Amino acid sequence: xxxxxxxxxxxxxxxxxxxxxxxxxxxxxxxxxxxxxxxxxxxxxxxxxxxxxxxxxxxxxxxxxxxxxxxxxxxxxxxxxxxxxxxxxxxxxxxxxxxxxxxxxxxxxxxxxxxxxxxxxxxxxxxxxxxxxxxxxxxxxxxxxxxxxxxxxxxxxxxxxxxxxxxxxxxxxxxxxxxxxxxxxxxxxxxxxxxxxxxxxxxxxxxxxxxxxxxxxxxxxxxxxxxxxxxxxxxxxxxxxxxxxxxxxxxxxxxxxxxxxxxxxxxxxxxxxxxxxxxxxxxxxxxxxxxxxxxxxxxxxxxxxxxxxxxxxxxxxxxxxxxxxxxxxxxxxxxxxxxxxxxxxxxxxxxxxxxxxxxxxxxxxxxxxxxxxxxxxxxxxxxxxxxxxxxxxxxxxxxxxxxxxxxxxxxxxxxxxxxxxxxxxxxxxxxxxx
Amino acid sequence: xxxxxxxxxxxxxxxxxxxxxxxxxxxxxxxxxxxxxxxxxxxxxxxxxxxxxxxxxxxxxxxxxxxxxxxxxxxxxxxxxxxxxxxxxxxxxxxxxxxxxxxxxxxxxxxxxxxxxxxxxxxxxxxxxxxxxxxxxxxxxxxxxxxxxxxxxxxxxxxx
Numbered sequence: 001x002x003x004x005x006x007x008x009x010x011x012x013x014x015x016x017x018x019x020x021x022x023x024x025x026x027x028x029x030x031x032x033x034x035x036x037x038x039x040x041x042x043x044x045x046x047x048x049x050x051x052x053x054x055x056x057x058x059x060x061x062x063x064x065x066x067x068x069x070x071x072x073x074x075x076x077x078x079x080x081x082x083x084x085x086x087x088x089x090x091x092x093x094x095x096x097x098x099x100x101x102x103x104x105x106x107x108x109x110x111x112x113x114x115x116x117x118x119x120x121x122x123x124x125x126x127x128x129x130x131x132x133x134x135x136x137x138x139x140x141x142x143x144x145x146x147x148x149x150x151x152x153x154x155x156x157x158x159x160x161x162x163x164x165x166x167x168x169x170x171x172x173x174x175x176x177x178x179x180x181x182x183x184x185x186x187x188x189x190x191x192x193x194x195x196x197x198x199x200x201x202x203x204x205x206x207x208x209x210x211x212x213x214x215x216x217x218x219x220x221x222x223x224x225x226x227x228x229x230x231x232x233x234x235x236x237x238x239x240x241x242x243x244x245x246x247x248x249x250x251x252x253x254x255x256x257x258x259x260x261x262x263x264x265x266x267x268x269x270x271x272x273x274x275x276x277x278x279x280x281x282x283x284x285x286x287x288x289x290x291x292x293x294x295x296x297x298x299x300x301x302x303x304x305x306x307x308x309x310x311x312x313x314x315x316x317x318x319x320x321x322x323x324x325x326x327x328x329x330x331x332x333x334x335x336x337x338x339x340x341x342x343x344x345x346x347x348x349x350x351x352x353x354x355x356x357x358x359x360x361x362x363x364x365x366x367x368x369x370x371x372x373x374x375x376x377x378x379x380x381x382x383x384x385x386x387x388x389x390x391x392x393x394x395x396x397x398x399x400x401x402x403x404x405x406x407x408x409x410x411x412x413x414x415x416x417x418x419x420x421x422x423x424x425x426x427x428x429x430x431x432x433x434x
Numbered sequence: 435x436x437x438x439x440x441x442x443x444x445x446x447x448x449x450x451x452x453x454x455x456x457x458x459x460x461x462x463x464x465x466x467x468x469x470x471x472x473x474x475x476x477x478x479x480x481x482x483x484x485x486x487x488x489x490x491x492x493x494x495x496x497x498x499x500x501x502x503x504x505x506x507x508x509x510x511x512x513x514x515x516x517x518x519x520x521x522x523x524x525x526x527x528x529x530x531x532x533x534x535x536x537x538x539x540x541x542x543x544x545x546x547x548x549x550x551x552x553x554x555x556x557x558x559x560x561x562x563x564x565x566x567x568x569x570x571x572x573x574x575x576x577x578x579x580x581x582x583x584x585x586x587x588x589x590x591x592x593x594x
């Protein structure tokens with residue numbers, strides 16, 4: 001007797017799971033949302049990886065042993081100039097927005113974690129093992145992403161390889177799961193739409209073990225459901241509302257001014273850092289990067305430009321004497337925040353290439369005064385150097401660059417990830433990306 | 435019946451060949467990426483990967499489900515089971531915001547955030563508390579309005 005009651009009270013007993021909200025249709029709806037959402041996350045993630053041009057130079061490549069996983073890499077374009085702002089904004093904002101859907105999906109299927117016997121067949125055993133990669137992978141990706149945008153680097157290693165290789169492990173399991181489960185999920189949704197009542201208010205559709213309207217028993221519905229306290233529609237409303245709340249308090253970090261203030265809890269939300277021409281978002285301040293005023297001083301600082309015809313050393317005044325051009329471009333960070341267009345003014349990168357003997361602009365290797373930090377050295381591809389909007393900027397929004405925005409000079413390239421827009425530039429080596 | 439179920443020839447329990455080959459393909463790809471993932475701090479990464487699943491399934495989920503069940507039971511004990519939603523919805527939303535943004539709300543990255551971005555790191559806890567106040571306050575107001583409306587609806591019928 002005692003043994004029986006213990007077994008019926010354990011999560012391995014079907015009667016343990018009593019929520020009347022669970023059911024194949026509830027799970028199917030969440031599953032289809034995640035199918036679309038996670039596919040978009042994966043694609044925008046791969047795009048972000050390509051945006052760093054990892055194949056161009058070792059300094060851009062945080063995952064040198066990627067092998068075939070970089071099969072799709074292409075030269076990252078400079079058009080449209082808001083491309084990375086869009087793709088990475090989607091990646092991070094959508095990721096945050098999908099968290100409630102992911103949690104609800106995991107909640108809806110948790111009884112299956114405890115099914116007995118543990119495996120009915122070899123395929124079933126393998127599928128359950130694959131679910132560990134699926135669930136572990138999803139949580140690993142969402143967790144590393146959410147921690148990284150909050151600058152909480154507690155994960156075991158550098159974010160880039162963890163999030164990139166983790167994404168492929170997760171996606172391998174996700175792909176198998178999607179192919180195996182999507183037909184059932186779509187069938188369930190079709191029946192839900194066709195049935196007159198849809199998701200019914202009492203949440204009593206799909207009795208377990210009974211052939212439902214789909215003709216199959218509902219393996220996720222509770223065998224002895226408790227009295228409902230909320231309908232399935234209500235539960236879906238809560239999930240959607242939670243997603244909406246996260247979206248509404250995050251999305252504003254992709255815009256300047258009043259919209260940014262709506263991002264109440266997200267990093268780089270709220271107020272801008274100070275006012276004036278330099279009052280827009282900063283990834284790393286000069287103090288954080290260890291840049292001292294002494295080395296950026298007009299007397300001390302020289303831009304060293306190297307190319308085919310040798311090396312030229314330029315003072316800031318000499319740069320100002322070159323033809324100056326303007327471009328309106330945003331800063332877009334891998335962390336998902338971005339600024340609106342800022343008005344930059346400076347020397348075209350291609351003019352600097354011409355200065356050292358390259359009429360046809362080659363790749364460039366950019367070095368910052370920064371002594372530590374993973375992108376203090378970065379390479380830009382020829383197409384990025386050649387773009388007339390790509391500048392070594394001296395001014396922003398009508399004033400000299402502030403120290404935090406890269407004084408004395410910084411790179412600004414359309415559509416490039418923020419960290420490739422090197423600040424406190426000390427040296428440009430054209431044709432010398434390594 | 436000629437062939438009763440138990441007389442069917444016993445097939446080794448393998449499962450569908452499509453499922454098997456698909457899973458094998460998936461494991462091979464996961465293995466290819468996984469060996470690269472584990473090239474760093476192998477133990478730490480496995481711990482995070484598997485730990486995330488275990489922590490969610492065996493700690494976080496039972497915790498919030500248990501709290502939810504306790505809340506429903508408490509309201510049920512006073513015969514107001516239908517009121518549970520007015521607490522569990524704001525609690526779920528507020529808890530979710532804390533779960534997602536706890537490093538900033540808890541201030542554990544405040545120093546780095548402040549020095550890297552030149553932004554204030556002090557507002558997060560306050561804003562989360564205010565959002566929580568609005569969520570619970572709004573919920574209470576809604577309950578109050580609904581009770582009031584029900585009461586005013588009932589009154590004329592009582593007078594008749």
